[in-house]
Amino acid sequence: MIDLHQIYPLSMDMVAWRGIIFTIFILNFVLACQLLLLQPLVSASEGQPVKADDYLEKAAQSIKVKRYSEALEDLNAAIEADQTLSEAYSRRANILRLLCRYDESEVNYSKYLELKPGNAAVEKELSQLHQARSALETASSLYDSGDVKKALEYVDKVVLVFSPACSKAKLLKVKLLLSSKDYSGAIAETGYILKEDEDNLDALLVRGRAYYYLADHDVAMRHYQKGLRLDPEHSELKKAYFGLKKLQKKTKSAEDNLEKGKLRLAVEDYKAAIALDPDHVAHNVHLHLGLCKVLVKLGRGKDALSSCTEVLTIDEEFIEALVQRGEAKLLTEDWEGAVEDLKAAAQKSPQDSSIREVLMRAEKALKLSKRKDWYKILGVSKTASVAEIKRAYKKLALKWHPDKNNDNREEAENKFREIAAAYEVLSDDEKRVRYDRGEDEEGMGMGGGGGGGYGFGGFDPFGGGGQQYTFHFEGGFPGGDFGGFHF
């Protein structure tokens, strides 16, 4: 056996010792580095005050730019690092109040006041919290009971003043704006909410609703769809989406049926569409107008009238509705009403010749309605023969002869005059034709006064008889058959 220690005792000494010294040197260096580098870390986890203040500082920066959730995280960390850091509690309480997380905020304020009793500023903040919390509760119940205006005041003047980052209050405000029909206000408010949180489903829903009530259905649809992509089971979004779909479908069907002349079906569709959402005035105004039009076409004047009136209650400036209501009134023989509506329409739209045409038609009908109805006066039908007219005249003239009505002479004279005038027109072929055509002609009984212009002049219809009765009328009574008529 060879003893290696004995063979190489010297070489071992030389090489090994150098290596050992070098190794010790390296180890020392590493240890020194370790001590230098790790020292701060060790002391940081032990020396809490430094670290907690850092978090506090970070939180302050986040609060400045309104990143409240980040600020909260830092404050939580600060408090975890130092449970007695009073400043962190008050800041946390403040943020929680801004966010209207009132219960948590309240405990944090209390915790602060426990550490620093009697701080007036924080006590004031705590009382603002109480005001804001109760105002939010009041506003919610006012909303439920329908007192929109008051609720809005609570939200605007209290809740959002002390809790400007309260999304619950913001959303309530938007709902209130929607209830008070301030749709552009609701759109603006939801715009702010969505800018901070573009996936806010409630905001998407309410904003969609606002566009819906403005009858901007495509934009409303896009909001509902975006919301449903985020949450396909959101029941209110689903309801809004399918409700709008249905309304669009019914409306289209009504319009198609009207166009195709399927009037009765159109009536049903319009009625069904209106019933889908009676509050949707911006859209329903068109549905009521469509319904009115169809009803006019069907000759259902009374129903058409009420549909058109519905339109004009919503928008009294709606020219087309005025025209259609004029038509409806013609159907119900309300000539004056028709002229009134059509005049209003023509005034609003002086260039529209079709309105002028209907107006002229109405004016003529009104005039015709005012003239005397000779047929009625003689008690004959419009198709009566000459012989019938003559017979009727004779009978009535006999009955109303003033001499035979001494007790009511004046009435009899008037009647007699009227009967004679009726006979004058209806016994003359040419005049009768013109009268039937409704031609406006002096002496055709136009203008309400009637009769007065007719006279017998020198002609005495009762002449030849024993009793003399003289009429003092100008003009001439056409003789014709009259001459041969004796009593």
Ligand SMILES: *[C@@H]1O[C@H](CO)[C@@H](O)[C@H](O)[C@H]1NC(C)=O
């Ligand atoms: C303070 O607010 C936090 C929420 O950020 C909550 O967890 C905590 O319970 C509140 N109260 C105290 C005494 O810290």
